[in-house]
Amino acid sequence: MNDSIHQLKRDKMAMIGMMIIAILTFIAIFAPYLALYDPLEVNMADRLQMPNEKHPLGTDQLGRDLLSRLVYATHVSITAAALATFMIMTLGVTIGAIAGYFGGIVDQAIMRIVDVLLSFPSLILTIAIAGILGPSLIHLVIAMTATGWVGYSRIIRGSVLSIKEKEFIEGARALGFGNLYIITRHIIPNVISPVIVIATIDMGHIILSITGLSFLGLGAQPPTPEWGTMLNEGRPFMETAPHLMIFPGLMIMITVLAFNFLGDGLRDALDPRMREVMMK
Amino acid sequence: MTVLSIRGLKVYFSTEDGIVKAVNGVDLDIGENETLGLIGETGCGKTVLGLSILRLLSENTVVEGEILYRGMDLLKLSEEEMRKIRGKEIAMIFQNALTSMNPVLTVGTQVSEPFELHHGLRRRDALMKAIEMLKLVRISSPSERVKEYPHEFSGGMRQRAMIAMGLACEPSLIIADEPTTGLDVTIQAQVVELMKELTMRSRTSMLLITHDLGVAAELCDNIAVMYPGEIVEYANTVEIFKNPKHPYTQGFLDSLPGRGLKPMEGMSPSLINLPEGCKFHPRCPFALERCKREHPRMVEIGNNHQVRCFLYD
Numbered sequence: 380m381n382d383s384i385h386q387l388k389r390d391k392m393a394m395i396g397m398m399i400i401a402i403l404t405f406i407a408i409f410a411p412y413l414a415l416y417d418p419l420e421v422n423m424a425d426r427l428q429m430p431n432e433k434h435p436l437g438t439d440q441l442g443r444d445l446l447s448r449l450v451y452a453t454h455v456s457i458t459a460a461a462l463a464t465f466m467i468m469t470l471g472v473t474i475g476a477i478a479g480y481f482g483g484i485v486d487q488a489i490m491r492i493v494d495v496l497l498s499f500p501s502l503i504l505t506i507a508i509a510g511i512l513g514p515s516l517i518h519l520v521i522a523m524t525a526t527g528w529v530g531y532s533r534i535i536r537g538s539v540l541s542i543k544e545k546e547f548i549e550g551a552r553a554l555g556f557g558n559l560y561i562i563t564r565h566i567i568p569n570v571i572s573p574v575i576v577i578a579t580i581d582m583g584h585i586i587l588s589i590t591g592l593s594f595l596g597l598g599a600q601p602p603t604p605e606w607g608t609m610l611n612e613g614r615p616f617m618e619t620a621p622h623l624m625i626f627p628g629l630m631i632m633i634t635v636l637a638f639n640f641l642g643d644g645l646r647d648a649l650d651p652r653m654r655e656v657m658m659k
Numbered sequence: 660m661t662v663l664s665i666r667g668l669k670v671y672f673s674t675e676d677g678i679v680k681a682v683n684g685v686d687l688d689i690g691e692n693e694t695l696g697l698i699g700e701t702g703c704g705k706t707v708l709g710l711s712i713l714r715l716l717s718e719n720t721v722v723e724g725e726i727l728y729r730g731m732d733l734l735k736l737s738e739e740e741m742r743k744i745r746g747k748e749i750a751m752i753f754q755n756a757l758t759s760m761n762p763v764l765t766v767g768t769q770v771s772e773p774f775e776l777h778h779g780l781r782r783r784d785a786l787m788k789a790i791e792m793l794k795l796v797r798i799s800s801p802s803e804r805v806k807e808y809p810h811e812f813s814g815g816m817r818q819r820a821m822i823a824m825g826l827a828c829e830p831s832l833i834i835a836d837e838p839t840t841g842l843d844v845t846i847q848a849q850v851v852e853l854m855k856e857l858t859m860r861s862r863t864s865m866l867l868i869t870h871d872l873g874v875a876a877e878l879c880d881n882i883a884v885m886y887p888g889e890i891v892e893y894a895n896t897v898e899i900f901k902n903p904k905h906p907y908t909q910g911f912l913d914s915l916p917g918r919g920l921k922p923m924e925g926m927s928p929s930l931i932n933l934p935e936g937c938k939f940h941p942r943c944p945f946a947l948e949r950c951k952r953e954h955p956r957m958v959e960i961g962n963n964h965q966v967r968c969f970l971y972d
Contacts, residue, residue: 546753547762550760553746554745554746555777556742
């Protein structure tokens with residue numbers, strides 16, 4: 380474990396990613412204190428201003444301060460993505476561990492559901508579920524969870540299948556532990572590290588999906604500031620006020636890149652074979 | 660007073676190749692504070708016998724007969740009741756110390772778990788107990804080492820930590836499945852010495868499963884020799900080494916380096932396709948016509964010495 384941390388620290392790209400994520404998290408948490416203006420405050424007199432002293436990133440079509448909106452949007456987007464990732468991971472790990480550990484009919488039933496879900500294009504399914512639930516950010520998160528867990532379940536199931544045959548699991552049973560305890564205490568810690576890496580890389584995809592679907596109007600609803608929604612709102616003014624699309628777009632790009640850098644670094648650090656190669 | 664009494668135990672697995680008769684009618688008794696050695700070649704059903712006592716075999720296994728622990732038939736208990744027996748009343752020490760500890764949990768966590776489970780201790784108190792146990796099995800500076808992971812321990816230390824886990828809740832019976840395999844000879848001696856001392860001290864009974872006759876001679880009061888699925892000879896340790904009766908036991912002992920290193924002819928039979936009659940007859944130098952047809956029963960030949968062979972019937 381210490382080796383992994385050490386390895387991760389030496390990975391410059393991963394560290395840059397981690398720093399950016401730390402800054403974004405800071406912004407997300409302290410958004411109300413960092414924003415100069417109320418993100419919803421309309422001021423028609425100052426509409427569509429280019430960046431200036433009063434408004435560092437300019438204003439939008441309703442005269443709202445773009446920087447303040449971006450700061451609040453960071454809060455909304457990052458929270459939604461983190462929540463979606465957490466829910467996907469929890470659901471996927473739980474279902475996968477149950478399938479792998481108990482095997483038999485339980486496993487068969489769960490894996491057939493997984494097969495069915497994997498045979499749909501997940502984006503279409505997400506749109507369908509979000510559409511049925513009605514457009515709102517929380518519904519979008521639920522829809523993404525409903526389609527996103529399958530990949531995690533597959534990975535976890537496979538790892539659990541191999542771990543549960545290990546002698547220390549038999550040992551744990553010989554000491555009198557029940558199934559629930561063995562799964563949570565002995566099996567999951569053994570299979571979780573690849574999932575954490577995948578979740579980190581996935582954060583990037585999830586942010587893209589959330590902003591993308593919000594852009595299409597399925598996620599956060601105006602006037603809520605959200606990167607995707609902001610892109611959509613700025614679209615009609617692309618030629619006269621390009622900053623309305625450039626800045627939210629940059630935020631999305633930077634965030635996704637940061638998560639991908641960190642995810643790649645984590646994967647290298649936690650894979651011992653990779654580590655040996657890197658050491659040489 | 661017998662702690663464990665096994666009567667007519669049969670363990671069958673069904674596989675694609677046929678029915679594997681791993682244990683085929685075994686009777687055994689282990690008394691209070693007794694160490695019984697179960698010896699035999701690899702693949703003769705020793706480990707399966709050990710696992711069947713704690714009911715750790717997979718669910719599709721057929722287990723018949725009786726396993727009485729202090730008069731209670733373990734085969735009739737519910738899974739819930741069985742869990743209270745495991746670790747607390749009967750503990751098991753596994754074959755391979757290298758793979759029998761969870762690589763991602765600290766040694767301290769693993770040794771303290773049984774205390775949390777069976778005595779309801781809180782984590783910190785359980786950890787104190789674990790440190791005590793590790794001290795008992797002579798791991799130096801235990802309060803530091805509890806924070807380490809199994810891979811930071813040497814093989815011998817890991818095996819000792821396993822023994823500490825097994826003894827944690829002061830079980831009345833320990834099933835030790837080849838506890839010294841994979842350790843080098845000097846460490847083996849230490850582990851054997853330790854087990855001897857600890858079982859004497861806590862008055863624990865032990866079923867020692869091994870193919871190492873040296874370890875068996877050192878630790879056991881009585882020895883049962885197993886040949887595919889059944890006990891072929893039973894006697895106390897001194898008697899069996901001095902006066903082996905069954906041709907298989909004789910052959911087994913003769914194959915020891917100290918006794919001429921004579922290899923035994925043939926291979927032990929497949930558990931799927933056991934020979935008719937006496938299961939040892941294809942390899943037996945004294946085989947009679949009768950051995951091919953009839954199955955010998957266990958005969959008492961005096962001095963609490965029993966043997967399953969027509970030569971003494």
